[in-house]
Amino acid sequence: MNSTPLDNRDDYYIWTNNLTKVYGTGEKKVVAVRGIDFTMESGVHGFLGPNGAGKTSTINMLIGAISITEGTAYLKSKKAGTKEARKFIGFLPQDPAFYEKLSGLEYLTYLARLNLIPKSIAEQKALELLKFFDLTEDKDRKIKTYSMGMKQKIGLAAGLIHDPQLLILDEPTSNLDPLVRKKIIDYVRKISKNMSIFVSSHVLSEVEQMCDKVTIINKGRIILTDSVQNAKKWFSKSTNLYVIDTNANEVFLSLIKGLEIITNAWIDEKEKSIYVNTGDIEQFQKEIPKLIVEKGLILKSFYQPESSLQDVFLDIIDKDEGKRNGFQK
Template structure:
């Protein structure tokens, strides 16, 4: 069952079309990743879904309420760069946010304490926000988005400013939260989308170019990868061009001492590489078969 839908949504700024006739629905209780490079239109879509921006054309609906301000009380929204009243403490800000979301003072205070603990900044609750690090502010912003227990949580690049530990903690929290709400988050870090999302929406130049589960996308755009690890960078450079000239090689990616060879004919490529490596005595220390990463799939979809 779809809880939030966008129907033929377009957003124009003068002659520039930021979002072009995009339609999709968010299933209840799922975590959906909106994937695309910078400038693809991700933030514009999230702002329209959250009710902060009106579409030029098309409709946004939540539980069959179409383009109406009232549905915003069921949305939790975290912008990529949250802004705060820096003279407040974290706890004061969350209580204030809860009351803005129509909670009573008692309810807002209880919810604030719960959220501070949930996002991992309970020890800094009485510290002024001006003294928070970027990662702490991001966590506080997430707590603000959750304070009123929304039906849909919309997050714009939620882990972009976090260190590796904070990033892991927030991704783990998002996994837990999808048990009780629908989550839509944007990212250009494709490994994050692969790790926690149930479905993906691929956006490019304002257009929705593909959607589906990771398994569906892998099956549709299956790409095999052979990774060759050489003894040294000099060895790698010597053989890179030879590998590129093999007819059924579609792409070559160089990573330190290894080459990832992407192909649409795994059987022939494996046979050819093994023959060449044996006949020419290539200085290999590794030869492995892998499946395409999310980044490879996205690039393949974009090129089509």
């Protein structure tokens, strides 16, 4: 997990230190975010967690929509929630609301003007974004007549209208059908070539598709911040999972099942390979190839599988909630 060095917060798009949000007081007190420290550099950074993990509360603190109970947050060295910080961020809230009586063009032009873009180019920029999101034909229609997918595209365009350095997206694909969801992901990937994006989601596959780095949050605590690749590797290592394929898997499985170094072993019905969990990697790596040779079997493959982010996420959440023994953050 990343630490948040106090002396170089200017280098980060997002920098938080002990960021805490408590709603209510007394018996009604709910701690939504528990003193989180994390940083975001350039690129696309996923903010992953189940519903109620504290993602939206964190984002709302970053944009200044809700007060920070304790701790600090900076966006590119500007204190979160200040006018200065908001100048260079674009934001798409979860389930965004619009001035429904305005047309798509009017709405984007209005937001451009709010972002200090001169009138002479505000409309031009709005038209360009409408074109980018394939909404040119609907530019003069009132937003209230737009479909959910069109509204989400207008919301994304609204976040982009002033060319922000950092785009913050809170669950950009929630409540969308799979087709529109895919389109939005494609748009995010295209946009990410020009700016850094912080995107929250509880849909793991999407984060995997969109992001370079990921921060996993659960019950208001940061559990992991790392690159998506490292997160997957970390999972493989933490579970000590290996895949073995020989010319006689069923025979080999019966041979290794009783060994002390093996905690669990099974044949995957789909891949027809042996999956093994070990408690002692070093010994495992020595013993297994030796055993194969001794028994005259042919070793076809022997490797640590790459997990999907889904596996990482579920495993981490599972461990965090204490359902498995021996887990340490």
